[in-house]
Amino acid sequence: MKLRPAIALALALLVAPTAAVVAHTALKSSSPASGSVLTEAPPALTLTFLQPTRLTSLMLVNTAGEQRLGFKPGGSALSFTTAKPGLVRGRNEIRWRALSQDGHVVEGSIILVLRAPRP
Numbered sequence: 001m002k003l004r005p006a007i008a009l010a011l012a013l014l015v016a017p018t019a020a021v022v023a024h025t026a027l028k029s030s031s032p033a034s035g036s037v038l039t040e041a042p043p044a045l046t047l048t049f050l051q052p053t054r055l056t057s058l059m060l061v062n063t064a065g066e067q068r069l070g071f072k073p074g075g076s077a078l079s080f081t082t083a084k085p086g087l088v089r090g091r092n093e094i095r096w097r098a099l100s101q102d103g104h105v106v107e108g109s110i111i112l113v114l115r116a117p118r119p
Contacts, residue, residue: 034110057097
């Protein structure tokens with residue numbers, strides 16, 4: 001009966017997927033943070049992911065329309081920064097799309113609100 005534990009262990013290893021296989025990346029943080037209400041436009045926007053990622057698209061959507069943010073897709077990294085993201089007064093949505101290390105496309109967005117400074 002010593003074979004049963006070995007068989008059970010072998011089956012568990014076959015059935016249980018490894019973390020690397022199922023782990024799609026996710027956005028860890030952004031600076032400014034999603035949901036921030038700002039009184040002046042930030043000098044830069046930084047997205048930080050949980051694992052090295054290849055950012056493939058970065059779009060800004062607001063009352064001025066939809067525009068690509070100034071970044072050039074390149075290799076994998078944990079963080080990506082774009083200078084002067086071009087926020088306008090009101091609601092600004094930054095939509096990102098990335099390719100995770102396991103080959104899956106992941107996407108999301110962050111919301112930033114730009115308000116006039118109080119007098």
